[in-house]
Amino acid sequence: MSAPTTTPHPTGTAGGSTTRRRRRGPRTWLAALPLLVFTALCFGIPLGALIFGAVTRTDSGSGVTSLTGEHVARSLQGPYLGSLIGSVQLSVLTALIGAVLGVLIAQAVVTSRSQGLRSAALTASGVLANFGGVPLAFAFIATLGISGVVTQLADLGSLDWDLYSFTGLAVVYLYFLIPLMVLVTVPALDGLRPQWREAAQNAGATPWQFWRHVGLPVLAPSLLGGFVLLFGTAFAAHATAAALVGGSVPLVTLKIADALSGNVLTGQENVALALGLDMILIAGLVMAVYLPLQRRSARWLR
């Protein structure tokens, strides 16, 4: 990683010419300055405003701003707490199902001999994992909504099927979570070298013993990392849920959107900020788990 251009040249170290040699250092630093300034302004300031607003209260009469834990406390009570819990439940459930199904599909793709199937599955996963948001919601409304094609054909209405519910939302979320898991797992499964299985077989191990002592321990960081990534993705998703269920399922992203667009009592903006802070803390926790896991799994993936 060290850049040869900046290593001090032995010829220049004796005299005053070192200053000239060093000039490239500050100059390259300047090229990175716009990016740093931009992130500080456009990311740092809103983030700062969010945190500041979440922990302070401004008295409307005197204009005095004081520190308070009131908003954060409010965001952890009643319907707000319910929405946080709802989001976490939905994310854990969908991430769990998505991780299991994603691994099954990835395993099927990796063990198949067909190169065509493999590249088709990977390309399709790459596309589908990015297919969240509004279009996905409408595709599912057309399919499994009240007058959706599949709903009509299979007469799901009589079976109490409801797309605009917790279960419905989970079915929709899986549409982009499973491909995401496939993308994360295929390289990990590739890293499971055939030689290890052969060695285990030669040593007299059963397939179960192979998975128990070699396969799963090697895969564990990638699988956990994939689960956490899926959780984070489902947790932060807003557009799909907003286009699909509006307000009927308690989700923290929908509550924040409600509070921001003024659908609730005035003076709730700070609670929205506190909810945003709660979300960042949870997402930050998730990343703190994900990044070390990813680094650990990278060891096996060449």
Add this chain to the structure above:
Amino acid sequence: MAAMTPTAQETAAVEAKSPAPDVTRTRRRRPGIRRGLVLGLAGAYFLVPLVASFVFTVHVPGQGISFDAYTQLLSADGFTESLLLSLGLAAATIALSLLLAVPALIAVRLGSPRLRPVIEVMCMLPLVVPPIALVTGITTVLRWGPEHLSRTPLYQTFIAVQNEKFPVVLVLAYAVLALPFVYRSLDAGLRAIDVPTLVEAARSCGASWPYTVVRILLPNLRSSLAGAAFLTLALVLGEFTIASLLGFQPFAVWIVSISGAQARMSVAVSILSLVITWALLLLLSRTGTASAASAPSRKES
């Protein structure tokens, strides 16, 4: 939106890198059947909504097949405006994020390796902050304008960035959201070439700095620049949360706004936008494969 983490480009690189393990020759029949079942069910789950939404748009109960939902699109209220707005925002976001990230990343490679972790953390941080949290922060900041700054020149800036015709504030927010993807794509591209050697060679042949960057480095980064641009384009075209909460109406917000009155058309537009995104990402994975083939030393991590 955070679902965009593994890029189609990475996928392509994985494809190109690993030959299928062919130790499976001695396998018994059962795993084959199980595999077929898994893949068949997965295929059904992923295909049915696509097919069903297409059927939904062309089949009107009681009237038979009609392509009205597609043909009426162009004349629909707000379709062209919102699409043009989204494309304009995408172009501006791509330009801005590349202009910011390319010099910074080259500089980190060349002369300031100590800045590297700083830049990396800064570029990856937006992944931790969900778009909805970012937009709550942005609305708070925008409210400062009328509340505290109404008598300063800064106020005019606040008004200008929220121009209905071209909301610069969206470009800034999207550039923040795109930063992780742009960083990853460029970083992978830069890792594949030997920047210091290329620059030293060019400089000692008498090339100026701008010439070196534009004619030597950028052509070598072509595929990762394209990758960054495509991912940003897909992100901006599909973005809903920030735009809708700030009260603007680009493409994704428009689709939702017509869904109540014209359900068929909103599904038709959704299919179209899927096809467009699909085509973009396929194009991207094509360029990714090409670059992986021409640079066999390239390593993905």
